[in-house]
Amino acid sequence: QVQLVESGGGLVQAGGSLRLSCVASGPIFSMYNMGWFRQAIGKEREFVAGITRRGDRTAYAESVKGRFTISRDNAKNTVYLQMNSLKPEETAVYYCAADMATATPRTQTDIYKYWGQGTQVTVSS
Numbered sequence: 547q548v549q550l551v552e553s554g555g556g557l558v559q560a561g562g563s564l565r566l567s568c569v570a571s572g573p574i575f576s577m578y579n580m581g582w583f584r585q586a587i588g589k590e591r592e593f594v595a596g597i598t599r600r601g602d603r604t605a606y607a608e609s610v611k612g613r614f615t616i617s618r619d620n621a622k623n624t625v626y627l628q629m630n631s632l633k634p635e636e637t638a639v640y641y642c643a644a645d646m647a648t649a650t651p652r653t654q655t656d657i658y659k660y661w662g663q664g665t666q667v668t669v670s671s
């Protein structure tokens with residue numbers, strides 16, 4: 547069982563930056579690929595970024611490429627999402643999730659096994 551706790555959300559102006567963190571409980575964090583997802587009001591949850599368990603491969607939604615960076619520190623059981631040049635339409639609850647280890651990060655929401663409670667990100671125009 548992996549428990550995930552996100553932090554770092556908040557209110558930011560358009561064009562600003564935020565860094566989200568997700569801390570995992572348990573000694574086996576390094577065995578999981580990790581992903582960040584988001585869900586805006588009235589919309590389905592969508593993939594944002596993913597990283598393999600060793601951090602050697604990453605994947606991004608097209609809409610965030612070049613602006614968001616996912617990283618992890620296995621010694622700290624933590625995965626990060628650095629978000630730059632934020633847009634108002636990216637206002638959402640952001641979730642981290644854990645997936646079994648695969649060669650590349652998977653993007654399908656329904657296959658991730660463990661989820662955090664989410665952190666609200668609000669981007670004002």
